[in-house]
Amino acid sequence: MNFDRIKEKLEILADAAKYDVSCSSSGGNRKNKGGLGNSHTAGICHSFTEDGRCISLLKILLTNHCIYDCLYCVSRKSNDIKRAAFTVEEVVDLTMNFYRRNYIEGLFLSSGIFKNADFTMERLVRIAKKLREEHNFNGYIHLKTIPGASDELIREAGLYADRLSINLEIPTESGLKLLAPEKSHQDMIKPMGFIKNALTVYQEERKIFRKVPKFAPAGQSTQMIVGATNETDLKIIHVAKHFYQNYNMKRVYYSGYVPVLEDKNLPSIHAQVPMQRENRLYQADWLMRFYGFDANEILDKNHPFLDLEVDPKLAWALRNREKFPININTAPKELLLRIPGVGVTSVNKILMARKFQKLNLEHLKKMGVATNRAKYFIEFESQNIFNRLIDEQNFRQIIVKGMKSKWQNPFSEQLSLF
Template identity: 60%
Template sequence: MNEQVLHKLKVLAESAKYDVSCSSSGTVRRNSSGGVGNTVGGWGICHSFAEDGRCISLLKVMLTNYCIYDCAYCINRISNDIPRATLSVSELVELTMEFYRRNYIEGLFLSSGVVRNPDYTMERLVRVAKDLRTIHRFNGYIHLKSIPGASRELVREAGLYADRLSVNLEIPTEANLKMLAPEKDHRSVYLPMRYIREGALESAEERKHHRHAPRFAPAGQSTQMIVGATSESDRDILKVSSALYAQPTMKRVYYSGYISVNTYDKRLPALKQPPLVRENRLYQADWLLRFYQFRVDELVDEASPDLDLEVDPKLAWALKHPEFFPVNIYTADYETLLRVPGIGVRSAKMIVMSRRFSRIGFYELKKMGAVMKKARYFITCNELPDKTIHELTPLGVRKLLVPKPKKRTDDRQLTLNFDFD
């Protein structure tokens, strides 16, 4: 690796850091005779660390940060005066193999700015994945970003070499997308999503009849939405997510708090810092939709279109529906247990299995992983609780569970310690 390639890597890795939709979960790719690497259980081995201390396993890089589009929210927009770089296909392939041989990474997350046209860019991305798989026999994890507007043939070919494909939706509504990115529309995003879905379903059907038929994007697809750049409410965002999850191949929707990288653009809000708490609440609500059998209208409605930033969405729902509680641990079914704040999927399954053989109290629930700080106000079990939500009222429970703000102290002032012991 020469100095020029390393300089390009530094520029392109910096440009790729705003894309959060990367995950090495959901696929298994075994090594073969003469091959290099594997993907075991879908979980990456963390070898490398980002500047902020996060442990990462994927080489997260862009093929190029040149782009023909002028999207207001993007650092790589054509009108920005930033360092630009482009890696050739051979340079990126060699870079990936060198990093893997040195045990720095477990796989590759590859995106790109759009140069010339979507098909030209997509063709180069496919060549990288194809060369890694066919020439270098690389069996590690590969996540490719499909370019909006790319042809069906190129998306289908990409799915034969990549473990996961993703197309970023970015802005939930068409009107706001047009306002911030006039060259784009939702049709150019949803079409590649449909191509990925069709390819995966056809591959699954073919493998029923032919055991060794090639797998198409075995880890499915994902997408990303920016939070806080436009006026959409949490209800608008979650309704889009719910519709996407109704598709069989959509595995994850990522939420990225808007970072003010183009402060000069008056179409964008002037945020001092990203809305990280709102981003976290959306991820929690997303989890409830996927694994806890909640519906969007139960979490947010027309009267309250945004999630409560003080408490998590499950606790917020419980405080609005005290009539549902307290839940009897011994008689409640699995779906009812999932509605109890502090009880997760694993805890609910263990409760259902264990209560047939032994009595369950607070200590046993805690050993099963239940967060009793929350759950104690919403359940009855072998040990009767001191007070439930009905005695304390929802407002009282909220006051007990909402963390009190810490008092700020001036570090410049001297403090006296009277602890003579």
């Protein structure tokens, strides 16, 4: 093995893979049956399991050669960059060697498309199959599904990978046609439908026959590029809602467009998408998935973009003051989840604790509630800040100022989205 050449390939193909953010491992639970690795053990790319534990993944492309010329992609065929490609054996050896050195706990493998979809997909499947069957590797494997690949190859991929994903890339068909005229959303959506149906079939069969193999046990995910075209945040979260509801998507990822190429159909090379916009989309996504919000509640025609100053739940509360204050000691769970600064874990603590005593602001602080936001929207028998301020024209500024006040503990708020 030429180690210098392998190192050069790794540098090129790991760098090219950094633009794909959809590498979460949440949901993987493949067991170790005497081999190497374990997909749900706590830990070159960091990802997180469903319960919040951090793991490391080798995140690479099989190749950055590509037959397509997508304007937003650094690997587009017309771009003058250094090209490289791994062999199947090289990826397998890298994965095993990195695992034995305790660098990684799994593999995230994507690829440019060379020759055609099946030619590329077949190699991705061979890598996963070799790791599982020849090396007894039980660590997490995430494979990118290549649009246009045969159903049989996708089915086989699902038998070896923990998660499958295919990127929608641009949120709308018109935007995709503008920047990648050789592609269509239908080519991307078709395998999503196949994976959804296969997941259902295998799950039902496993209820009857114990030895039916698992198919992509961590489900499927997708990714949208934000800001390469002019879609509003309202449109983007509606697209996400559609895929959650109709394709049983485990996760939708949002990747702010990184200007790397000059083109008249692309934003200026100096027009970086604000990181805060990407963060707000993830927060809105969580509101839909875990807080009972509908996409039409988060945004509407009068508010098509997410507020960059405040999180989406607080923005919704400020637009819907008539629904507050909420009594923390009597309100049902669905209303508690609507209070800014109160997360799912805190709601469960509140529901349990209030069985034994009347709760006040100090109790909520100890539960981890972001009281610098929540206090304006909750009602106690003896404390009601909301009613005093609801008619204030600068109500929003009062809350934002309170969030930034010096008495606030910055560390408790740093990781709190809601």
